[in-house]
Amino acid sequence: MSASQEIQAHVGRRAVVAAGATGLAAVLTACGGGAKESGGSDTVEPAGEGDGANGTPLARTADIPEGGGMVFAEEGVVVTQPKAGEFKAFSSKCTHQGCAVKGIADGVITCPCHNSTFDAATGAVTGGPATQPLPEKQILVEGDSITLA
Structure with a gap:
């Protein structure tokens, strides 16, 4: 794998982790009380x-x-x-x-x-x-x- 491909793969994993954390926050917010x-x-x-x-x-x-x-x-x-x-x-x-x-x-x-x-x-x-x-x-x-x- 070239250095460019390694950087893209690493950035891709970060994006997935960030998207996953954002999705989890949305789910937890939806489960909150008051509704x-x-x-x-x-x-x-x-x-x-x-x-x-x-x-x-x-x-x-x-x-x-x-x-x-x-x-x-x-x-x-x-x-x-x-x-x-x-x-x-x-x-x-x-x-x-x-x-x-x-x-x-x-x-x-x-x-x-x-x-x-x-x-x-x-x-x-x-x-x-x-x-x-x-x-x-x-x-x-x-x-x-x-x-x-």
């Missing part, structure tokens, strides 16, 4: 002042879809509305390996890491590999406001 999930769930990223702790509003009741819910990443909580006007809250940390649950639809909370599923009304495991329910969290629903207790 509406299909089937009635949201993942809410930290919003600054209103962190839901100490009586600060976490969400409005109208924000939590019936049969679905929302994950509040910073607070580590998932809030669901299994039936009209009934709100529940659980740890958003899957009991299998600690991944954050993400999808909430049709009364089921799903962990994206290994597809464990949990009942949105009770936190009970409905499909493994998780074997323990999601721990319940205390919330207060006053008027149209939901706060962490």
